[in-house]
Structure formats: structure tokens, C-alpha cells
Amino acid sequence: MQHxxxxxxxxxxxxxxxxxxxxxxxxxxxxxxxxxxxxxxCFKLSKELRMAPIKIAEDMKSEIDFGDNxxxxxxxxxxxxxxxxxxxxINNIMTDVILNKEKxxxxxxxxxxNICIDYSSPNIAKPFHIGHLRSTVIxxxxxxxxxxxxxxxxxxxxxxxxxxxxxxxxxxxxxxxKEYNLEENPIxxxxxxxxxxxxxxxxxxxxxxxxxxxxxxxxxGEKEVITLWNKxxxxxxxxYKRIYKILDVEFDSYNGEAFYNDKMSEVVNILRDxxxxxxxxxxxxxxxxxxxxxxxILKSNGSTTYTTRDLAAxxxxxREYNFAxxxxxTSYEQSLHFSQMFEVAKNxxxxxxxxxxxxxxxxxxxxxxxxxxxxxxxxxxxxEEILNEAIDKAKSILExxxxxxxxxxxxxxxxxVGAIIFNDLKNNRIKDEIFNLDDMLKFDGETGPYVQxxxxxxxxILKKANFNIEEMKVEDIDFSLLKEKEEIDIIKAISxxxxxxxxxxxxxxPSIITRYVIDIASLFSTYYNAHHIIAQDKKxxxxxxxxxxxxxxxIKECLGMLGISCPDKM
Ligand code: ARG
Numbered sequence: 001m002q003h004x005x006x007x008x009x010x011x012x013x014x015x016x017x018x019x020x021x022x023x024x025x026x027x028x029x030x031x032x033x034x035x036x037x038x039x040x041x042c043f044k045l046s047k048e049l050r051m052a053p054i055k056i057a058e059d060m061k062s063e064i065d066f067g068d069n070x071x072x073x074x075x076x077x078x079x080x081x082x083x084x085x086x087x088x089x090i091n092n093i094m095t096d097v098i099l100n101k102e103k104x105x106x107x108x109x110x111x112x113x114n115i116c117i118d119y120s121s122p123n124i125a126k127p128f129h130i131g132h133l134r135s136t137v138i139x140x141x142x143x144x145x146x147x148x149x150x151x152x153x154x155x156x157x158x159x160x161x162x163x164x165x166x167x168x169x170x171x172x173x174x175x176x177x178k179e180y181n182l183e184e185n186p187i188x189x190x191x192x193x194x195x196x197x198x199x200x201x202x203x204x205x206x207x208x209x210x211x212x213x214x215x216x217x218x219x220x221g222e223k224e225v226i227t228l229w230n231k232x233x234x235x236x237x238x239x240y241k242r243i244y245k246i247l248d249v250e251f252d253s254y255n256g257e258a259f260y261n262d263k264m265s266e267v268v269n270i271l272r273d274x275x276x277x278x279x280x281x282x283x284x285x286x287x288x289x290x291x292x293x294x295x296x297i298l299k300s301n302g303s304t305t306y307t308t309r310d311l312a313a314x315x316x317x318x319r320e321y322n323f324a325x326x327x328x329x330t331s332y333e334q335s336l337h338f339s340q341m342f343e344v345a346k347n348x349x350x351x352x353x354x355x356x357x358x359x360x361x362x363x364x365x366x367x368x369x370x371x372x373x374x375x376x377x378x379x380x381x382x383x384e385e386i387l388n389e390a391i392d393k394a395k396s397i398l399e400x401x402x403x404x405x406x407x408x409x410x411x412x413x414x415x416x417v418g419a420i421i422f423n424d425l426k427n428n429r430i431k432d433e434i435f436n437l438d439d440m441l442k443f444d445g446e447t448g449p450y451v452q453x454x455x456x457x458x459x460x461i462l463k464k465a466n467f468n469i470e471e472m473k474v475e476d477i478d479f480s481l482l483k484e485k486e487e488i489d490i491i492k493a494i495s496x497x498x499x500x501x502x503x504x505x506x507x508x509x510p511s512i513i514t515r516y517v518i519d520i521a522s523l524f525s526t527y528y529n530a531h532h533i534i535a536q537d538k539k540x541x542x543x544x545x546x547x548x549x550x551x552x553x554x555i556k557e558c559l560g561m562l563g564i565s566c567p568d569k570m
Contacts, residue, residue, distance in 0.1 A: 006024065011066055016045070033488075053078030061073050070083065090488065094477070113152065118329065121256075129383070130435065135362070157256070163215075164211070164303065175197075278294070295340045332361035338359035360508040362429040363431045363432040387417060418565065419440040429511060481544075486531065517555055520551060
């Protein structure tokens with residue numbers, strides 16, 4: 001469909017002596033498909049041409065030959081409405097899908113280019129909270145979307161495994177370590193120790209001093225402290241990996257903040273050599289135009305900061321990956337940090353690279369009724385417990401339905417986790433997300449289980465009809481039999497899939513794909529409620545079954561890009 005839009009634009013552009021892209025931007029898709037497939041608003045030209053819009057439209061209609069991809073052109077109140085030649089276009093789209101299958105959705109736009117995506121990145125000794133789950137889910141979707149358009153993607157978990165909190169945790173562990181079963185529940189124990197030690201530090205200055213000392217030793221690589229730090233990191237990582245396994249998420253690198261410990265002096269030196277470092281109350285900062293607060297590089301005690309480590313990471317990623325883009329997925333609360341860090345980075349990695357660093361912010365996760373979910377208040381659940389709760393709920397729904405008996409645990413995981421991911425990616429990421437397990441697990445409405453169920457539907461129709469796409473020859477399928485409005489609507493929606501994926505990538509917005517999957521699923525549901533797919537006429541049936549196959553393919557591939565797998569039964 002896209003190339004037909006371009007054809008229309010270039011013919012209008014030629015006639016009006018204008019730039020094609022300008023015309024292309026003005027071409028609309030009518031909401032109601034009975035008004036045509038494309039519409040060009042002529043009233044925008046009225047002033048310039050000193051003519052009534054209707055007259056402009058009529059002249060264009062009679063003077064331009066729009067070619068045989070267009071079967072009809074209508075003039076409706078200042079618009080030129082175009083109807084594409086359905087039979088021809090549908091045959092082209094369907095042939096393309098059936099011949100290429102998964103490849104129909106792919107492109108090689110990013111061939112030879114590297115993209116770094118920094119996501120999830122929880123902090124050791126602080127809770128892995130639901131905001132990190134969002135970062136994990138959005139980052140993982142972007143990872144898959146960019147892979148799909150041909151980029152070489154590097155998924156980076158920039159673990160928060162460094163910083164002054166470690167001084168405190170190490171101090172607390174030295175005092176009360178024996179009271180905790182770190183092996184069994186590392187994240188929770190470390191958080192508890194951290195909280196307990198910070199409480200004590202409030203009353204007892206000497207604890208603070210000890211903590212500072214510990215952190216200094218950590219920076220200097222002292223053996224005893226490093227051993228403890230390593231143990232905390234390893235045990236926490238094991239627990240994170242368990243969560244990532246449930247989510248089916250992987251990373252190419254776990255280089256966290258500590259990895260940059262020995263790489264920060266270079267950053268400090270570059271800034272110093274360029275005369276950008278300024279002393280402020282004992283700390284070293286870089287003032288930035290347009291910001292009231294400068295960017296802190298070294299604290300007054302000489303320690304580095306989160307920002308210093310991010311600058312070192314930017315330099316490392318430039319050298320190691322020569323990135324075409326470097327993306328950071330965190331909540332919007334870090335927007336200031338990233339915009340300042342990107343400004344300072346210009347002086348370290350050069351403007352061309354710094355301009356390709358992008359912060360992808362997202363909104364808060366709220367409970368039902370818009371209340372803030374916190375790990376302390378209300379349900380004091382760990383992330384793993386939340387995921388397992390979703391899986392258990394999905395399992396009881398499956399048991400109630402009684403359809404899925406064997407492999408029920410894996411099906412429940414796909415549905416439970418899929419429901420959480422789908423809910424997370426359903427709306428624009430910057431919007432706050434409402435987290436309510438019962439709502440997201442509903443089998444109808446705009447939910448993960450609903451679209452998964454539509455996929456399962458396509459599968460069972462194909463199975464029932466004994467239809468195997470691998471055994472079909474595309475020349476033998478008569479796509480001209482697909483004439484129903486519902487069929488044409490689906491096929492036109494299918495033809496948009498690549499544009500949809502491209503916009504999701506360009507706008508770092510997986511929800512564009514989620515919305516699209518919802519559209520396809522509901523178009524399909526309308527279709528099979530209105531028409532018999534398993535028909536008397538074999539030729540008609542094969543045409544319809546290949547459409548059903550295509551719908552299943554699109555849903556499965558798109559959900560896959562969002563990080564959601566499709567169960568084979570439900
Ligand atoms: N650990 C940080 C947090 O939990 C997120 C890190 C994001 N990535 C980065 N390169 N700063 O808030």
C-alpha cells in the first residue's frame with residue numbers, strides 16, 4: 001500500500017511542481033474505508049492557487065492519470081479520494097506474505113550498524129522494583145524491534161553494583177552477616193542490611209565513617225572488601241537471572257557501574273584538560289548552559305558519581321561498539337540526569353556520537369485507583385513473587401477452561417508473563433501504567449491473553465482444516481476470491497506491518513506495535529464471526545485459510561517483537 005501512496009504523491013507533485021515528500025505528508029487515510037484508501041486535501045492549496053478546493057480537486061481528477069493501481073478517484077468536498085484496485089493489490093500483498101512468511105516483516109535498514117540498549121539495570125542492595133520491570137520490558141521490546149530491522153543490537157544491563165551504598169552494606173554485613181541467609185534470599189537480605197545500617201548511621205557518626213572507609217577500600221580494590229562485594233554481586237545476579245529467565249529476557253553484557261571504576265580517571269582528565277571542571281564547595285563540577293544545577297563529577301571527598309560512571313560508559317561504548325545509537329531506558333525521573341550527561345559527553349566522545357545518545361523515559365507504575373505501588377506498603381511482594389502470582393492465576397484460568405492439560409506450567413508462564421508485558425506496552429510509555437493482575441489477565445478486551453487467544457484461534461482453524469502452508473503453491477491460491485470487506489480490511493492492515501514496526505523503532509515506542517496487534521486481532525475476530533472459513537468451495541476455502549495463516553503469522557511475529565510468546569493452545 002505504501003508504494004501506491006508514493007505513486008499518488010509523485011503524480012500530484014509532478015502536476016503541481018512540488019516536492020514529493022511534502023505531498024506525501026499531506027496524504028491521509030480516511031477513517032471510514034468506504035471513503036477510499038487515501039485522501040488528498042485540496043483546500044490546503046486553495047490560497048496559493050487562488051481556486052476553490054473543489055475546482056482544484058476536479059481539475060486534478062480529470063488531468064492526472066493515476067495508473068492502474070487506482071480503480072476510482074472521487075471528489076468529495078475539497079478532497080480527492082482514491083480507491084485502490086483491490087484485486088491487484090490484494091493479490092500482490094498476499095503473494096508477498098505467503099512467499100516470504102517471517103521475512104515479510106523484516107528489513108535490513110540497520111545492516112552493519114550497532115545499537116546499544118541500556119535497560120533493566122537494577123541496583124544491588126536496593127529493591128528490584130516494578131520500575132525496573134518496566135525498563136526490562138520496554139528495553140527488551142526495543143531490542144527485538146531493532147533486530148527485526150537489521151541492526152546489530154547490544155543489550156546492556158548497567159548494573160548498579162557500585163556506589164556509596166556498598167560501603168554501608170559491607171559495614172552492616174561485617175556486623176550482623178551471620179543473622180542473614182544471603183544464599184537463599186540475597187536481594188531481600190541485602191536490602192534489609194542496607195536499611196538497618198543506614199538507620200544506625202543516622203545516630204552513630206562512626207558508622208558513616210566506616211562506610212566511607214569501606215567504599216574507599218572498594219574503589220582501591222582492597223582484598224577483603226572486594227571479596228564481600230563479589231559475593232553480594234554474584235548472589236544478586238543469580239537472583240536477577242532467575243527473574244530474567246521467567247521473563248525470557250537476555251543481555252549481551254552485564255558490565256555494571258563497577259566495571260568503570262578504573263575507567264573514570266580518563267574522563268576526569270579530559271574534562272580537566274579542556275578546562276571544564278570547576279570547583280564548587282569542594283566538589284568538582286561541570287557547569288552547563290541553561291541548567292541551574294551543574295553536573296557533579298567528583299564529590300568533595302573525591303569519590304566519583306553515577307554521572308561520572310555513565311560518562312566513562314559512554315566513552316567505552318563508543319570505542320567498543322562504535323554505536324550508531326545508544327539508548328537508555330529508565331523512568332522519566334532520570335530525564336535531567338541524562339540530558340546533562342549527554343551535554344557533558346559532547347566534550348568526551350564528540351558531538352556526532354553524543355547526538356546519537358537517546359534517553360527513552362517511561363511513566364510510573366501505579367496500583368488500581370492510581371495509588372503508588374511500593375514494595376513496603378500494601379502487598380510486600382518481590383518481583384519474582386508478583387510474576388509467579390500472575391503465572392499461578394493464569395494456571396487456574398487454564399484449569400477452569402480445561403483445554404490445556406499437558407505442559408500447563410509453560411502455557412501458564414506464557415500467558416501470565418505475556419499479560420504483564422502486554423499491559424506494560426499497551427499505552428504510550430510516558431503514561432503511567434495501572435498494574436492490576438486480574439484486569440490484565442482477562443481473556444477479552446485489550447489484553448495479552450485476548451490476542452494470544454486470537455493466535456490460538458488461527459492455529460486451530462488451520463489444524464481443523466488440515467491446512468499446511470508449506471504444502472501450498474502460491475500460484476495455486478486464488479486470492480481474487482478474497483472479496484469480502486472484512487477480508488480486504490485485514491489484508492490492508494497486514495500490508496501496514498512494516499511501517500508500523502518502523503515507526504515503533506523511530507519513536508522508541510513499542511506500544512505502536514501493541515495497538516496494531518489489537519487492531520489485527522479484532523479485525524480477525526469480526527471476520528470469523530461474519531464468515532465461514534471452512535467453506536464448501538475448496539478454492540475459496542484455501543484462499544481464506546491462507547489469510548487465516550497470515551493473520552496468525554503477523555500476530556505471532558509482532559508479539560514476539562514485544563517479548564511475548566504465543567502458546568499453541570489455551
Ligand atoms: N541503576 C539505575 C537505577 O536503578 C538505572 C541505570 C540506567 N542506566 C544508566 N546507564 N544510567 O536507577
